[in-house]
Amino acid sequence: MLYPNLDLSEMFAARQSERSELHAHYLNEQLVRVLKTIGYDVGFKRGSGQYLYDRQDARYLDLLSGFGVFAVGRNHPVLRRALTSVLDSELPNLVQMDVSTLAGILAERLLERVPHLDKAFFANSGTEAVEAAIKFARSATGRTDILYCGHAYHGLTYGSLSLTDDMNFRGGFEPLLPGCTQVPFNNLAALEKALSTRQVAAFIVEPIQGKGVNMPNDEFLPEAAALCRRYGTLFVADEVQTGLGRTGRFLAVEHWNVEPDMVLLAKALSGGHVPVGAVLTRKWIFDKIFDRMDRAVVHGSTFGKNDLAMAAGIATLEVLKQEKLIENAQAKGERLQASLGRMVQKYELVKDVRGKGLMVGIQFGAPKSLALKASWNVLETASKGLFCQLITIPLFKDHKILTQVSGHASHTIKLLPSLTITDEDCQWIESGFDAVISASHRVPGAVWSLGKTLVDNAMRKSA
Known part of the structure; x- marks a missing residue:
């Protein structure tokens, strides 16, 4: 072997008994303590x-x-074959001054499942998808405020943390992004009061809240979407955890027949191998952001459309379909x-x-x-x-x-x-x-x- 020290399966086997010591010394010692406790x-x-x-x-x-x-599931053979085929094909990955074929195919297949939306933007994670949604909403509407729900979790980067209602995560990092306001989950009166200022760019909501598995009332999501339309606010469904079949529908909002202006995806789209996030949105919103040739790259993510991530997403959608x-x-x-x-x-x-x-x-x-x-x-x-x-x-x-x-x-x-x-x-x-x-x-x-x-x-x- 040309690089005898790069047999990773052998490396894992030889040192897996040291995992706790390695993490305690070089990574997160507190996590190691929790697991042992x-x-x-x-x-x-x-x-x-x-x-x-x-x-x-x-x-x-x-x-x-x-x-x-x-x-x-872990290590699905179809996912593994898809990723291996990309590596074996020596594709021209991340040329940047070109467009990605696999990204186009994945976007096409995602939007086939969400036909009321028209455009896709790819990032590296769910929290990056939330960050993109904040930027897109502000730019498209010309407004600054973002609404989120009590008990919400949208991620841990600066913007998404500003929409996460948990002091265990927020503590020590404030002040966070200005203009972010919390409204109670399932409270339409409070939502309308906040929307009535006509300063709200987007209402970002998990159809089912991950922290607590909190369910919406049957009228909450449809009425919230209607209120957003009335007051010119974008309705953004954070389906990072609920999407891609988790709730028995491709998107959780389908249970309530809601058509969001943006849908955020990640987690399962990766197949568990290569991180990927996606924002699906209406064409008019996308066109507001990327409105001129000199703004063609006004928002992006260096690794967002990498071929391995796109292949993982394509293969995941195929497995979901073929295996029902x-x-x-x-x-x-x-x-x-x-x-x-x-x-x-x-x-x-x-x-x-x-x-x-x-x-x-x-x-x-x-x-x-x-x-x-x-x-x-x-x-x-x-x-x-x-x-x-x-x-x-x-x-x-x-x-x-x-x-x-x-x-x-x-x-x-x-x-x-x-x-x-x-x-x-x-x-x-x-x-x-x-x-x-x-x-x-x-x-x-x-x-x-x-x-x-x-x-x-x-x-x-x-x-």
Whole structure:
């Protein structure tokens, strides 16, 4: 071999036992500490479809799917072949003083699925797509203000963070972008009051909020879109997490028959291999930005149309279609929501099960029985939302199910599996949650012993 030190599979195998030390020394030491504290440092060495395998070759069902990135599963053979074919073809990638054939094909195929929109812009991530939408909206409307919803998450770069309602992320980085105003989710009166100033360029909203799996009322999105049209504001759907089949439709807004002025995509579009983000928009908006030849590159992203990312997007759309994964998301989501929903009546700690397709939230809350209430209050006093770790940690340790809470201090556990999951996987999920939630209702018990350990850790952190 010409470069014997560049066999990456051999490099991974030789040093994978050092992963924690490497990250602690050169990257994020606090993340390493978190994983070790909650027992998640098992050392995953392989991924296939909806499954992960640790250093002992134990199989786990991944309900995080890279926060929705692996909608078609990990290491899908069609994705791998598509990327290999690009590398083998020696294509003239990123010439810059040229246009990309593969970008044109991906744009064409995306817009076929969203026929009321006309143009596509490619970036590297969801947060870059949000940043582009902010710029496009301001330029196209001549207005400055941007509206976003309470509990929203739109990203962590400067503009998108300005639209993210979470002080755990915002703290230490303010002041953020001026002109960004929050309105309550599902509150049409507050939205209209803000829009009536006629200074709002765009209302950017997640059709289903990722942090908490918060659902819109049936009238919220259609009426919000109508209000935006009335007051000359662009309606922008952030479908970075909900799009590309996650909710049982290509876009989540399809459940409410809404046609946004812009749609933002990322995550699943990458196939889990090469990051890509996309803004789909109306032609008149696009033409306002790129309105003259000397403004042909007034906004861009150096790697945004790279051939590997475009190939990954094209292959992902093909897999979704050929394997009927959007239909599978709808069917498996209905099953899971029905079966998990029955736990609301069965267990007093389970308050709600909600979502669309394979974006499912299981919400826990304060119990009524005295013994459980006392234990719950101890956890809440130590750290809000800590109870959910009494569910996620045993799910991981005892049932080999990887999941997590849906946000900081949240009482909701979010299921976001690959769209490839089977009926056997659904049974795995149902039996695992039932066993752990049942155990959480026994006081004293092993789950609450874990709770005491977590409380002790929380107290030490705050001391």
